[in-house]
Amino acid sequence: MGETIDSIWPCKCWFCRLFTRRVLGYFIKRDLQGLECTGMVGRGDGVVASNELDVAKELKALKEGLEELKRSLAEVKAVIADLTGPFSLYKPPTETPQQRALSPQSQPAPESREVSTGEERHSGVVKESGIATEKPGEKGGQVVREVEGGFERVLGELGRVVREERRRMASYSMKRLIGLIKTVYGIRQMYPRESVESIITVLEKLGVISDNELELLKASMDLVEGNIRQNVSTEETALLMYMLLKNLGVRDEELEEEATKAVLQALMVKRLGARKESASGSGESGKGDSDKWASQQQ
Structure with a gap:
């Protein structure tokens, strides 16, 4: 079933995992059950009852996926509302639930020491009690950094979308x-x-x-x-x-x-206006010169 869904819909983002791939799985399973039912006509009501039970389970899983999708959309809307609010730039940085959940794990744990003799070091053989174990603090810190990096990328993308939308709406x-x-x-x-x-x-x-x-x-x-x-x-x-x-x-x-x-x-x-003033001034000066010439002739 999983390979069939991958060939039809290869995307595995959170939206596709919660909604699209489950819907495709439901329809593929329904078609397969229809083909099986055509070959099992007359074999009793047990097959029909099992098919109905499978359909009910798939519908229940689909409803749960839809509810989870609604909660995710509500969280995204809340984040967008916080970013677009007038006082979003003045809010102090708060600790996310993921950071609070993973903060105890990020504390460094005591280092485990290897117990081995000089001969064992020389020969490359190490006792079972001296096997190096992975530090839980390092693992928790890595998870915290990954969560913080993903959250910062999401916030940066949302901020860019909000800024573009604001510019577009303001221009319009x-x-x-x-x-x-x-x-x-x-x-x-x-x-x-x-x-x-x-x-x-x-x-x-x-x-x-x-x-x-x-x-x-x-x-x-x-x-x-x-x-x-x-x-x-x-x-x-x-x-x-x-x-x-x-x-x-x-x-x-x-x-x-x-x-x-x-x-x-x-x-x-x-x-x-400047041209009109210059034209009127030149006309008056020309008229004055003609009057002066006429008086001289007289």
């Missing part, structure tokens, strides 16, 4: 916020605030948007209203957000792009 949220501010700003240029707020209220009553989305909409509305009163564009808002987040040590590609657009737009406006 910032991109979504910038798009929402632009949309609300464009709508407010065409419609009054009361109409937009009425639409948001209808969406809230229909249950189309969640509480977090509702709070984000209201905050965006307040921000856009303040920008309209102060004559601030969405590009300038993105530039201010980029400056604040940069001082906090947060980097976002979407904000950098919007901030670059805001800077280019400001430079363009400044350049156009």
